[in-house]
Amino acid sequence: MKTLFAAILFVGAAVLLLGVNIFFFHRPFPDGEISTNPEMRKRGIKCAKQEELELLRAQKGKKVCDGNYSDACASCGLYNKE
Numbered sequence: 357m358k359t360l361f362a363a364i365l366f367v368g369a370a371v372l373l374l375g376v377n378i379f380f381f382h383r384p385f386p387d388g389e390i391s392t393n394p395e396m397r398k399r400g401i402k403c404a405k406q407e408e409l410e411l412l413r414a415q416k417g418k419k420v421c422d423g424n425y426s427d428a429c430a431s432c433g434l435y436n437k438e
Contacts, residue, residue, distance in 0.1 A: 377383045387393045390403040402410075 372379070378385055390396050390401060391406060
């Protein structure tokens with residue numbers, strides 16, 4: 357019982373100490389979203405979805421897959437039937 361009480365007290369203190377700026381000073385929670393965080397944009401970090409779309413736009417019109425792998429390859433959107 358003492359161990360459980362100590363663990364609950366420790367976790368409560370950790371949450372309180374980690375949230376001091378948010379709870380008491382009403383500062384905004386740090387933005388962790390890659391696409392909207394200005395510091396990540398400044399450093400050139402992009403989310404995987406944005407990088408994938410840029411690659412697909414750069415390869416538009418080029419034959420990326422020849423469709424010889426399986427029938428599923430032809431429906432992936434990268435296979436250009438010519």
